[in-house]
Amino acid sequence: MxxxxxxxxxxxxxxxxxxxxxxxxxxxxxxxxxIHAVMGPNGSxxxxxxxxxxxxxxxxxxSGSVLLDGAEVLDMTVDERARAGLFLAMQYPVEIPxxxxxxxxxxxxxxxxxxxPALRPWIKEVNEAMKALRMDKAFSERNVNEGFSGGEKKRHxxxxxxxxxxxxxxxxxxxxxxxxxxxxxxxxGVNRAHAANDLGVLLITHYTRILRYxxxxxxxxxxxxxxxxxxxxxxxxxxxxxxxxxxLTDEVVA
Amino acid sequence: xxxxxxxxxxxxxHSDGGWDSTxxxxxxxxxxxxxxxxxxxxxxxxxxxxxxDWKLTPVARIRPLLDDALDGAPYDYTVTEGASVSWxxxxxxxxxxxxxxxxxxxxxxxSSFDQALAITLTGEEHVDIVLTRDSLGTSPRAAHTVIxxxxxxxxxxxxxxxxxxxxxxxxxxxxxxxxxxxxxxxxEWSDASTQLSSHFAQVGRNAxxxxxxxxxxxxxxxxxxxxxLSGEGAQGDLFGLYFADAGQHFEQRVYLHHxxxxxxxxxxxxxxxxxxxxxxxxxxxxxxxxxxxxxxxxEQNRNLVLSEGTRADSIPNLxxxxxxxxxxxxxxxxxxxxxxxxxxxxxxxxxxxEARRLVVIGFLAExxxxxxxxxxxxxxxxxxxxxxxx
Ligand SMILES: Nc1ncnc2c1ncn2[C@@H]1O[C@H](COP(=O)(O)OP(=O)(O)O)[C@@H](O)[C@H]1O
Ligand SMILES: [Mg+2]
Numbered sequence: 001m002x003x004x005x006x007x008x009x010x011x012x013x014x015x016x017x018x019x020x021x022x023x024x025x026x027x028x029x030x031x032x033x034x035i036h037a038v039m040g041p042n043g044s045x046x047x048x049x050x051x052x053x054x055x056x057x058x059x060x061x062x063s064g065s066v067l068l069d070g071a072e073v074l075d076m077t078v079d080e081r082a083r084a085g086l087f088l089a090m091q092y093p094v095e096i097p098x099x100x101x102x103x104x105x106x107x108x109x110x111x112x113x114x115x116x117p118a119l120r121p122w123i124k125e126v127n128e129a130m131k132a133l134r135m136d137k138a139f140s141e142r143n144v145n146e147g148f149s150g151g152e153k154k155r156h157x158x159x160x161x162x163x164x165x166x167x168x169x170x171x172x173x174x175x176x177x178x179x180x181x182x183x184x185x186x187x188x189g190v191n192r193a194h195a196a197n198d199l200g201v202l203l204i205t206h207y208t209r210i211l212r213y214x215x216x217x218x219x220x221x222x223x224x225x226x227x228x229x230x231x232x233x234x235x236x237x238x239x240x241x242x243x244x245x246x247x248l249t250d251e252v253v254a
Numbered sequence: 255x256x257x258x259x260x261x262x263x264x265x266x267x268h269s270d271g272g273w274d275s276t277x278x279x280x281x282x283x284x285x286x287x288x289x290x291x292x293x294x295x296x297x298x299x300x301x302x303x304x305x306x307d308w309k310l311t312p313v314a315r316i317r318p319l320l321d322d323a324l325d326g327a328p329y330d331y332t333v334t335e336g337a338s339v340s341w342x343x344x345x346x347x348x349x350x351x352x353x354x355x356x357x358x359x360x361x362x363x364x365s366s367f368d369q370a371l372a373i374t375l376t377g378e379e380h381v382d383i384v385l386t387r388d389s390l391g392t393s394p395r396a397a398h399t400v401i402x403x404x405x406x407x408x409x410x411x412x413x414x415x416x417x418x419x420x421x422x423x424x425x426x427x428x429x430x431x432x433x434x435x436x437x438x439x440x441x442e443w444s445d446a447s448t449q450l451s452s453h454f455a456q457v458g459r460n461a462x463x464x465x466x467x468x469x470x471x472x473x474x475x476x477x478x479x480x481x482x483l484s485g486e487g488a489q490g491d492l493f494g495l496y497f498a499d500a501g502q503h504f505e506q507r508v509y510l511h512h513x514x515x516x517x518x519x520x521x522x523x524x525x526x527x528x529x530x531x532x533x534x535x536x537x538x539x540x541x542x543x544x545x546x547x548x549x550x551x552x553e554q555n556r557n558l559v560l561s562e563g564t565r566a567d568s569i570p571n572l573x574x575x576x577x578x579x580x581x582x583x584x585x586x587x588x589x590x591x592x593x594x595x596x597x598x599x600x601x602x603x604x605x606x607x608e609a610r611r612l613v614v615i616g617f618l619a620e621x622x623x624x625x626x627x628x629x630x631x632x633x634x635x636x637x638x639x640x641x642x643x644x
Contacts, residue, residue: 054601057593058458082603094598098616107612143616144598160602 002032002069004180004200007012009064011045011052012141022048024225028202030168035194035201037211037236040222041244044206047091049222053202054088055081068168083112085167089157089174096144102126102169104144105163112164123147129162135187150177158189168200169193175210187213208240223247284542285573291354294364298358303475307357310535312503315474319422319450320359324366324396330389331371337383338376340568341369348372348400352426353454353480359480360452363422366396373401375435382627384412390419392446397423401555403461410436412630417472419447427455429463431485432518438625442637443472445502451477459485459514467494467523469504471635476505476535478617481545483510483517491551492521494536495621495634497641498564500529507537510553512546521553524613524621527564528641535567538584547578557588558617560610601627611642 004134007080010233011023022045030036040046052059066073070086076084096104105126110116130137133155145153154174161169171190187210191197203214211233219235220227221244228236228247292298300371301320303313307536313320333339349370355361356526372637373383401411429435443449449472457463469475481490496504510519525534557566570584591610599609622634 025569035485054597077606078600078611079603079605082601086477088601090598090601094594096598096613096616097614098619104599104602104612108599108604111603113606164602176492180477227468 002167002200004086005013005065005067006053007065007067009049009052009066010062011048012060012062013048013058014060022225023052026226027191028220028227030118030200030202032167032200032204033194033198035203035214035216036216036218036220037203037216038203038220038222039205039208039236039239042206044222045225046222047172048225050088050091050170050202050204053081053086053170054078079111082166085162085213087161087166087169089154089161089169089171091172091176093157095146095148097146100140101142101144102140105140105160108160108164125217126163129159132192133159134185135159138240151179153187154178155182155189158186161193162189162196163164165193166175166199167196167197168202170202172203172204173206174203175205176205183210184213190214208236211236267488269279272295280295281593284488285575286539287511287543288308289356291356292361292366293354293364294447295352295358295362295506298361298619301358307507309398311476311505312474315503316359316448316450318394318420319375319448320362323424324362326367326396328369328371329387329397329404331385332384334383335386337381339383339385340372341546342372342400343369346370346372347398348402348428349398349426351400352428352456353452353482355424356480357452359422359450360424363396363398363450364423366422367398370400372401373411374404375402375411375433376404378406378408380408380410382410382412384414386414386416388417390417390421392418392420394420394422397421398422399425401425401427401435401437403429403435405430406432408434410627412438412440414440415449416442416444417447418444419449421448422450423452425453426464427453427463429455429457429461431459431461432537433458433461435462435567436466436626437442438468438627438630439468439477440630440634441469441472441475441477443475445471445473447472448474449476451475453477453479455479455481457481457483457485457488457490459462460487461485462489464491464624466495466621467496467506468621468634469494470641472502472504474503474505478507478509480509481511482513483511483519486514488514489518490520491521493621493624494523494525495616495618496523496525496534497638498525498527498532498534499506499641499644501531503535505537507535508553509541510551512540512542512549512551515546517546517550518549519549519551519553522621523555524618525555525557525566526560526564526618526641527557528560530563532564534565536569538570540570540572540582540584542572542574542576542579542582544575546578548580549576549582550580551582552584554585556586556617558614559588559590560614578616581622588627611639614638614642
């Protein structure tokens with residue numbers, strides 16, 4: 001069984017005011033097939049955690065480790081991490097002019113598998129996955145994320161999740177900016193990927209509403225760069241009623 | 255792509271004469287069609303390298319083309335079978351029909367050529383003519399080419415240049431009433447080669463010219479197309495693609511003149527720069543004359559910077575002399591390779607080299623696709639891949 005372990009992770013970024021510590025010792029273990037929700041207020045470091053796992057060059061790991069089945073992820077390049085089975089659905093997917101979505105998807109699939117997928121079954125699979133996410137076929141002819149609405153970008157992230165079949169996925173606020181219909185469609189996509197591939201999920205969110213559609217096994221409350229409290233799904237309900245105030249007050253007192 | 259301020263690349267965008275307009279002693283440049291012209295070499299003063307027209311050019315590297323006697327004898331070429339191509343005398347009426355030199359290099363070529371190479375399109379069935387010159391040699395020479403598209407003719411003329419050359423040349427293009435002509439000039443010279451090329455085009459009533467400049471090889475290549483939309487309803491599409499490596503200087507000063515009414519103009523040049531000392535210059539002068547009511551015009555230049563130590567100058571300039579136009583605009587941007595794009599692609603398992611390739615090819619593909627000749631398009635894709643790999 002695969003396992004992703006984040007151990008005492010400290011991460012900083014360079015700002016104009018100097019080095020800023022963002023993650024201050026994150027511990028988190030996700031086993032294959034588990035869904036973990038990471039919930040926290042804006043600015044608590046959730047995206048930093050996501051980017052650090054994926055290897056974004058802007059984030060500097062001070063100490064700690066991220067292990068995928070015992071192998072040190074932090075020593076891998078960004079593309080090596082993806083090929084090792086990690087996937088990040090980004091909060092703000094990037095537009096890539098001049099690169100057609102269809103070409104991009106096939107290139108990514110080829111890179112991950114080490115060989116090009118057989119053309120016909122691949123096209124069929126892409127079309128079916130797009131249909132399930134209510135994405136028009138015409139999107140595959142368009143440049144990656146270029147001119148996509150916020151919701152369309154998020155669907156495209158989940159489309160990739162379904163097609164690229166990682167072992168672990170970090171979903172960074174995939175729910176933000178989606179109306180109820182889109183939220184349902186996107187959630188169904190995540191649930192399909194979870195069921196099909198026994199996917200381990202780190203579901204980052206600010207709000208509890210996506211947890212109506214994606215049921216977490218564990219909930220971690222993230223405050224000021226570390227996990228402040230952990231529990232089962234009931235913790236999400238508490239947050240729904242009480243918000244993050246309790247944690248923030250603690251913070252101020254501390 | 256990330257848009258940088260022009261200063262970071264040494265360029266000051268959105269200016270022509272206004273380039274250094276705050277400096278003392280600034281003299282405004284006259285309107286674009288009021289420049290001095292002559293076919294006589296001696297009519298132009300020696301180039302100092304500080305003139306507005308030359309200050310971005312490495313003049314020392316092209317001295318022979320500006321100043322020396324040039325070999326004007328006919329040269330060897332190969333051409334598509336069946337094409338109408340022949341050498342014509344200097345006295346032929348076609349010579350001088352499209353334009354007159356505006357600079358010393360162009361006038362030197364004009365004064366020096368013995369015979370001109372004439373390419374003529376007559377048929378209404380589209381034809382592709384590929385003319386290749388790959389053995390011009392290392393002594394400085396002059397050339398003159400006249401391309402004529404007869405009324406209602408259709409065709410593509412591809413001028414492919416490679417090998418060694420030190421060439422000063424003029425290319426005249428006349429697109430007669432109702433004709434549709436594509437001219438593609440492809441420069442893949444050897445690393446030591448230099449070229450000064452002026453293209454002059456007249457586009458007649460309801461005629462259209464698609465003019466594409468592709469520069470991938472050479473030490474200094476300066477190719478200046480001047481296109482006059484002189485007949486009512488004429489259309490001019492001026493496209494360009496360049497990829498400058500270490501030490502290469504590729505320059506294009508584009509002039510699009512909306513002379514007659516209801517003309518449509520599109521200028522779109524895209525460039526990539528990679529390696530220490532790679533320098534590109536794009537100047538886009540668009541002039542909408544007093545008779546050019548109903549003009550629809552847009553020009554843009556985009557540069558993708560792939561490494562440190564490069565410089566991309568990008569200077570659009572729009573002059574409008576009539577109040578009655580449909581629209582006119584310009585855009586210019588020079589950006590670095592976008593790390594966020596790279597990260598996104600790599601996060602999907604794509605290697606850094608492959609990710610760079612995808613982004614650059616994607617950026618330049620827009621121009622390659624305009625060529626409309628499958629064989630050349632495939633060649634250009636391969637050539638760009640090679641540039642990236644080097
Ligand atoms: N590149 C950066 N430069 C400066 N500050 C940053 C950068 N990235 C994140 N931060 C800061 O780090 C903190 C955590 O940001 P982030 O991880 O995006 O939080 P969240 O995703 O939980 O909203 C915020 O205060 C944010 O302003
Ligand atoms: Mg965030």
